[in-house]
Amino acid sequence: MSKASREERRQGPSLVRGKFLPDSTYDERLLDRRGSTEWLHMDPWRVLRIQAEFVEGFGQLGELPPAVTVFGSARTRPDDPDYAVGETLGKALAEAGYAVITGGGPGIMEAANKGARQAGGISVGLGIELPFEQKLNDYVDLGIEFRYFFVRKTMFVKYASGFVALPGGFGTLDELFEALTLVQTRKVTSFPVILLGSHFWGGLLDWIRDTLLSTGKISPRDVDLMTVTDDVDEAVRIIAESDRERNGGRHQV
Template sequence: MTPEERDRHRKGPITLRGSQRPERTTDQRLLEEDGPADWVHADPWRVMRIQAEFVEGFGALAELGPAISIFGSARLREDSPFYACAMEIARGVVEMGYAVITGGGPGIMEAGNRGAQEAGGISVGLGIELPHEQGMNEYVDLGVDFRYFFARKTMFVKYSSGFVVMPGGFGTFDELFEALCLMQTHKIDMFPVVLVGRDYWQGLLDWLRTAVVDGGMVGPLDIDLMRVVDTPQEALDVLREAARKGPQTGADQIVT
């Protein structure tokens, strides 16, 4: 063995030399009786936790069937007209044969789950670990809690046939633009994205059509990925129209 080969340490697919070469093998560290516990917080261990979240999420939702996700602010309470609106949309979604998925928290999420449960449908909550714990609302029949936003967002996209987006804050915007980006880049097939509350969303749409489209950042057709409505019936009409047309690819959207 040459000096260069003796200096080389292989750890699975990783090659380590010089100062990167460890003094102990992975097996030695694993079998230590009283070794340090900080390894459970290291990035390689987090990969296992991330994998577990995907496995648990896929396992819980694999037999869910078609579903519509409803997003919106956790801060809007039962006396908000948008709460009642979200409940009515959820009831209509169930009558169409879909399950309802929300983030599982309070506010608009609670309204979506409540409307689905009261209509006799499947009410799903995909929760997220936050510094100020919210917990699953009482109307969730099937709940899955996540540590990582990206794992949770994958479940929303994978198991949804459409998004209904009520007024909300950064979390709602995050889910909205995640879906738009995935459709724009043809990572997923087109599905309906319905914005409820024209007065709330109009400023955003105006900015997109001027500063963003006119600046060449997106194309005019990209804005058409969203439909803005005011009433539950209008939202349900958009979902019914999309269900009638069936899944569309990015090429379909460009042609139309």
């Protein structure tokens, strides 16, 4: 890790630099059970900080119009074709009346925020404290920095009418399978999960069918919880149709 990448870090609403940089993140300290029993006295106080993050998220996002959460790799460069798809998606969602929510970082997230901003839509970025510096991208109109992943994940789902995953890494896969699990267990209803980019997602879908389904790890209807497409307009149409179905034929935009 380069020295430059350690020079500053967001910690919730705070920015720390230099000697104030901690050696670990809030999530890491919360989940660490090693060492002394100090956590017995610390964890009850952490609950208040966690509560404050939920309150901040609910307060900032509660009056958003219908929104769609878009995920994809932070490592995607602006000259990558996937970046252009993300930008087109953000624009199409904004033109359909949706706010666009991303993780607020670079790459695909930046592309979707950029498209939404350029189309005159609402561009939202939900950042997270990481052990390496990653600031909110310049196309975020409403940004919130979180300390804890599980609080941030709640915001991604609670205020979304659907979820679109573009090519990405572990973070994208984490959010994808969490969304699928919530739909499968009916914790959320009428929540389309769309995988945009058959060149990237096709192999995963084949594995889900050929391995998970064929060995009885999931049911046949679970495969239908996600849609793989290369068509941005189709992705937006699926989300809008789900909205209309949920709201008795009315598109809530």
